[in-house]
Amino acid sequence: MTLPRTTSTAPKALGAGTPRVSVRGLTKRFKTRTREHVALNDVSLDIGPDEFVVLLGPSGCGKTTLLRSIAGLEQPESGEILLDGEPVSSARQGIWVPPEARRLGMVFQSYALWPHMSVFENVAYPLRNAGVASGEIAPRVTQALARVGLEALGASSPGQLSGGQQQRVALARALVATGGLVLFDEPLSNLDAKVRARLRLELATLQRSLGFAALYVTHDQAEALALADRIAVMDSGRIAQIGTPEEIYDSPATRYVADFIGSANEVQGEVESCQADECVVATPVGRLIGRVRAGAIRPGQKVAVMFRPEHCAVGARTADTPTGLNRIEGILERSVFQGAIREHVLRAGEHLVVTLGIGAEAMAQAAPAAVTVPVARTWVYALEDAAG
Ligand SMILES: Nc1ncnc2c1ncn2[C@@H]1O[C@H](COP(=O)(O)OP(=O)(O)OP(=O)(O)O)[C@@H](O)[C@H]1O
Ligand SMILES: [Mg+2]
CATH class of the missing domain: 2.40.50.100 (RNA polymerase II/Efflux pump adaptor protein, barrel-sandwich hybrid domain)
Incomplete structure (x- = not known):
């Protein structure tokens, strides 16, 4: 990994440099036998380098669909997705880059570590999958584990690790083969409230010290407020408002946002x-x-x-x-x-x-x-x- 290191905990300048992710007018419909559902309705969103954007909204509003579209696991009907300025999905231009070529990492609910593989093998998996030469794998895994402070635990199995250590393995695995973009789909949702609060603090610290861009899905507003540089509040397939936690909380743009964040x-x-x-x-x-x-x-x-x-x-x-x-x-x-x-x-x-x-x-x-x-x-x- 050749990610820039930042040690600053000061708020980052948003919008500087080419966005890691640009989503433009994305629309995704799901057709079943009985209905057609518009899961994403003209969604536009930028994620800056090293920016942490949280997608927040109720169940069924399209959060996972947006994440999967960026990852290349869903094919939108219209709109465009650019990664580091390069189009990876554009119905208009007939561009479609498959998921394995998009160089991004995903962290799922409960981290989805493979219990039968060692920590080392979990982190090595995306590299083996991408056909990285075997001589290159060990040093890259060792470096990735060192960056999250787990160099001594490569031989352990995930079941022997604490929640915080498992989170760091999932992060190392997500970052090892990528250009520094990680998509998170409710990684903390299965944990109890106290553990969740501790792990989200640790995640925020790691994100600042490692320096990667993140799109993080949750329907927990405390998590969103604590983690986000910017929050995008989603409502029925649309982004109702995007802004810093303070902007969203202190100046909600719609009645829906005022009601969804905090209480009113x-x-x-x-x-x-x-x-x-x-x-x-x-x-x-x-x-x-x-x-x-x-x-x-x-x-x-x-x-x-x-x-x-x-x-x-x-x-x-x-x-x-x-x-x-x-x-x-x-x-x-x-x-x-x-x-x-x-x-x-x-x-x-x-x-x-x-x-x-x-x-x-x-x-x-x-x-x-x-x-x-x-x-x-x-x-x-x-x-x-x-x-x-
Ligand atoms: N493969 C599919 N086929 C048909 N409908 C789908 C499919 N995937 C998602 N949907 C529908 O699209 C809408 C958005 O789903 P999505 O999974 O993106 O919601 P979400 O915001 O992630 O919700 P949750 O918080 O419950 O995970 C939902 O109404 C869902 O039923
Ligand atoms: Mg979801």
């Missing part, structure tokens, strides 16, 4: 007036002001007003609302201690508004109270445009 309170209502990117919305819990995230919104339109529990504060009712805040009055229904945080739930008519506060004080239940949330943290989405 939602109150529906009708727009009274709009000015610049702010709308005043009449709702059953009172007038709320929010920021429009995408597209044009007009008075009279039905919208969803959304805000996150941790952006809310809860307190006694006061006569006036400071500018820049929305205020919802109600009765405090629950005050639940959750260790580091406390959840308060306010009932405002038919609506429950959830708030979360670090170290928040307990409050008297069944008492009148008010929730405030900054206008800048309140989002307005058109209902008719919203997916899901």
